[in-house]
Amino acid sequence: MDVDSTVKGYYEKILQRNAGEPEFHQAVAEVLDSLRYVLRQDPHYTDLGLIERLAEPERQIIFRVPWIGDDGQVHVNRGFRVQFNSVLGPYKGGLRFHPSVNLGIIKFLGFEQIFKNSLTGLPIGGGKGGSDFDPKGRSELEVMRFCQSFMTELHRHIGDKTDVPAGDIGVGGREIGYLFGQYRRMTGRHESGTLTGKGLQWGGSLVRTExxxxxxxxxxxxxxxxxxxxxxxxxxxxxxxxxxxxxxxxxxxxxxxxxxxxxxxxxxxxxxxxxxxxxxxxxxxxxxxxxxxxxxxxxxxxxxxxxxxxxxxxxxxxxxxxxxxxxxxxxxxxxxxxxxxxxxxxxxxxxxxxxxxxxxxxxxxxxxxxxNAGGVATSALEMQQNASRDSWTFEYTDKRLQNIMRKIFKNAASTAAEYGVEGDYVVGANIAGFKKVADAMIAQGVI
Structure with missing residues (x-):
């Protein structure tokens, strides 16, 4: 097999199917470049459309977010949730509120999240979401009204066993609070594991902020x-x-x-x-x-x-x-x-x-x-605490975070050495994250 031609073919097909999304193209190109080492040694990863399926989200949700400003004017933003890959567990990834947000950026972030979440060793899949809303300069009431409108649509697509959003740029503890409050209102359920980055008084985890x-x-x-x-x-x-x-x-x-x-x-x-x-x-x-x-x-x-x-x-x-x-x-x-x-x-x-x-x-x-996998790793630890109705100390959670980051480093380093590029943590991380997801996809069939 001519690996270089195969990888080039994958990339050209992805470019054609996802026009006008440069950040997504960049993220895919980096991973494909690393996979040359894998495909030379393990060509079975080209079977069953595996790489094409990995680069295609399982679900892409785009929705209108209307809200009323303090001046009485109606504003309309666009909301996104890209549920990229759930082979290892429920979709997990943050929400970004920033005027630069578009589908291509959310797809790039969601694609990266697949491998990041895989590297943590925890049972979480990859997803991402957000909106082109800018919370800067907005009043507390405007931010609340926007978050409530955003969650009015999003609530039907998420859940503690389905998709668990968290924060990202523009989405901190304030926004997570408004989002979770509206989720409870819309569903009538207190599923604390449905959002992470929550306040410590209502299901949040120590160390998540840090x-x-x-x-x-x-x-x-x-x-x-x-x-x-x-x-x-x-x-x-x-x-x-x-x-x-x-x-x-x-x-x-x-x-x-x-x-x-x-x-x-x-x-x-x-x-x-x-x-x-x-x-x-x-x-x-x-x-x-x-x-x-x-x-x-x-x-x-x-x-x-x-x-x-x-x-x-x-x-x-x-x-x-x-x-x-x-x-x-x-x-x-x-x-x-x-x-x-x-x-x-x-x-x-x-x-x-x-x-x-x-x-x-x-x-x-x-x-x-x-x-930067520490954020999502600690989000997964928050999910564990919510599922067991437990709360861990700062020291215990921080120690678990340190151990996770140490394991991620060792995994990336040893994988890079295994494929003959010792010290190349990009290749090591991409291959280590890919192989865990790819093996699970093969085991679960063409779905």
Whole structure:
């Protein structure tokens, strides 16, 4: 079998069937590129339309979301839920509320979620959803009315044994609360396992808020340890200032690193002496202000309007903002400024060209589907607690998160070595995630 021609054929067919969805194309291309190694050794994975089925969602739901603003005007947004693959368990993946959301972005996120969820070792399938609604600048009542309208349609497609959404960009504890309240109202059932990221008083899990950022740092620890190095004493850049970034900053500094910068869409803040995490939480989570406001109040912090955070000198970079935020030119800046490790806290924040630069410059690179799996892993732990009507301590849940991230790293590392590309965590994570899902699909037949 000519593997290169086979993979090219798969990709061309996927492009044709999914026109105008560049983020989805990018995610599929990365996985297919890794699968060349598998198909040469295990050609049976080309049978039964396996890869074509894997790249085609089981279900795509698009719906209208009408809601009334405080000014009395009717607004109409578009809602999405892509239920991609349930072979390992109920669909699991977040909801994103952001004006950039479209079907292609939701499909890219859902496709990535299949492999991410597989890597956790927990019984969850892959899905994703969201809307082009922007909660920024909206009142509490407007956000509530939107969430209630969104769930009025979505409730009929989800459930604790079917599809379990969580939060993502633009969907935090406030939004999950409004969504869950409307779910109860529409169904008449208190199925606490139907949504994760809930408040601690009504079914939420300790560590869930911190999990993605913490997990990203735990993965980085393992990657550095494989080179005989430690996070303690390292200088770290973190892009973004949302949930993932804040808790990546917190955990990195707890482990002895110095975070020298973070950002938002308006620019970045350089913090050569480290970040005042409590002030950052107050500015971003309580007062919902910009990073420039943090710089006004923090000692030793400088705001750089519209600058490139990747120009800072550091040892470790954690892109935690959004997809394709870090291109090849920024990757070259990182390499020139001494960065030796890059770990994706966001979903696909590094372009293909950036990843090629990392490999060329011998920078260890951890893909998001492995490194930011801590969020969905802890969501699955929340589902376990809900199912058993139990509640675990912060320490116990955090220890389980650390063990999951350690296992994901070891799985990606050993799989890469098995296929002759030791240290390539992209290939290792893609193959490890793929084989578990693919074997289950083969066992369950053509469905």
């Amino acid at each position: 999990a993605t950022g913490y997990g990203c740092v735990y993965f980085t620890q393992e990657m550095m340890a494989a080179r005989g190095e430690r996070l303690h004493g390292a200088r770290v850049i973190v892009s973004g200032s949302g949930n993932v970034a804040i808790y990546a900053i917190e955990k990195a500094q707890e482990l002895g690193a110095t975070v020298v910068g973070f950002s938002d869409s308006s620019g970045y803040v350089s913090t050569p002496d480290g970040v005042d995490v409590e002030l950052l939480k107050d500015v971003k989570e309580v007062r919902r202000l910009r990073v420039s406001d943090y710089a006004k109040e923090a000692t030793g912090a400088t705001f750089h309007k519209g600058g490139n955070i990747w120009e800072l000198e550091a040892d470790v970079a954690l892109p935690c903002a959004t997809q394709n935020e870090l291109d090849d030119e920024s990757a070259k800046l990182l390499a020139d400024n001494g960065v030796k490790y890059v770990t994706e806290g966001a979903n696909m924040p590094c372009t293909h060209d950036a990843v090629r630069v990392f490999h060329k410059r011998h920078i260890d690179f951890a893909p998001g589907k492995a490194a």
